[in-house]
Amino acid sequence: RGSGQIGEGVAVTYGMIHRMDHGIGCVLEALKRNGLQENTIVVFTSDNGPYLGVWDGLDQDRFNGFLNGGKGVVLDGGIRVPAIIRWPAGLPARDEACTELLHITDWMPTLLQAAGLPSPAGEALDGMDVLPILRGESRITGRKRFWSWNYGGPSRLANTAMRDGPWKLYRPFVLERSGYSTEPPVPEGLIPPAPPPQLFRLDLDPAERNDLAAEHPGRVRRMQQEIDAWFEGVMGDFRTAIDW
Numbered sequence: 001r002g003s004g005q006i007g008e009g010v011a012v013t014y015g016m017i018h019r020m021d022h023g024i025g026c027v028l029e030a031l032k033r034n035g036l037q038e039n040t041i042v043v044f045t046s047d048n049g050p051y052l053g054v055w056d057g058l059d060q061d062r063f064n065g066f067l068n069g070g071k072g073v074v075l076d077g078g079i080r081v082p083a084i085i086r087w088p089a090g091l092p093a094r095d096e097a098c099t100e101l102l103h104i105t106d107w108m109p110t111l112l113q114a115a116g117l118p119s120p121a122g123e124a125l126d127g128m129d130v131l132p133i134l135r136g137e138s139r140i141t142g143r144k145r146f147w148s149w150n151y152g153g154p155s156r157l158a159n160t161a162m163r164d165g166p167w168k169l170y171r172p173f174v175l176e177r178s179g180y181s182t183e184p185p186v187p188e189g190l191i192p193p194a195p196p197p198q199l200f201r202l203d204l205d206p207a208e209r210n211d212l213a214a215e216h217p218g219r220v221r222r223m224q225q226e227i228d229a230w231f232e233g234v235m236g237d238f239r240t241a242i243d244w
Helices: 004-033 104-114 217-243
Strands: 041-043 083-086 144-148 162-163 167-170 196-199
Touching: 004 041, 004 196, 083 144, 083 167, 167 217
Parallel strands: none
Antiparallel strands: 041 083, 144 162, 162 167, 167 196
16 A cells, blocks of 8 residues: 555544534534533543544544454454543542443433433333442443444354453354345355454453464353353344334
C-alpha cells in the first residue's frame, strides 16, 4: 500500500475523532448551560473494536493495543471496548477503571434503575443492573456471556464465543461460514468444515494467544454445550419474531 493511502486513512481517522470530540463537547456544554450536568447520565462507548484492513482502497487499520482481532470478529479485539460514564450526582469519581465483565445489554436495566423506572412488564432482559459494580460496592463472579456475529446468517460454528468468568471459548472466523464470500453464495457442500474451538484464560492471557483447548477438553465440551443451548434459545426467539 502506498504511503499516500496510509496518510489519507490516518487523516480520515483524525477527522472523525475531531468531529466526535466537538459534538460531545456541545452536548456537555448544553447540559451545563441548562443546569443539568450534575444529574444527567452521559455514557461514551462503542459497539465494536476498530476496523482492521483496507476499505475503499485506503488502509484503515486502527490501533488496537495488545488485543487480538478487530471489528467483525468476536475475539476481544472486536468486542472489548472502552466505556466512560459521567453522572456526578449518582456515581463517585473513581481513579481506577472498572475491570468487571460488563455487557452492552446491561445498559437498559442499569439506566432504568438509575432513573427509578420499572423494567418492562413481562419482558425478560438479557442484561443486569450494574450500578453497584460501577459504584465499587460489589463484584461479578462467574458471569457467562455469549457472542455470535455472521454476515450471511446465524452460525454456531463460526465467529461465536462464550465467556465463563476468566475462560473464553472461541469458534474461529470462517470466511465462507461467516457470509463474507463473494456472490453467488458458496454452496453448502463446498463450505469448509469449521476449525476446532479455541480456549483462552483471559486473566492470564488477555491477548488470546495461548490456546488451552487441548489441555482442558472437558471445559471445552461443557462450554460448547452451553453455546449450543444458548444458540437454540436465541434462534427460537428469532423464528418466533419473524413467524418461521
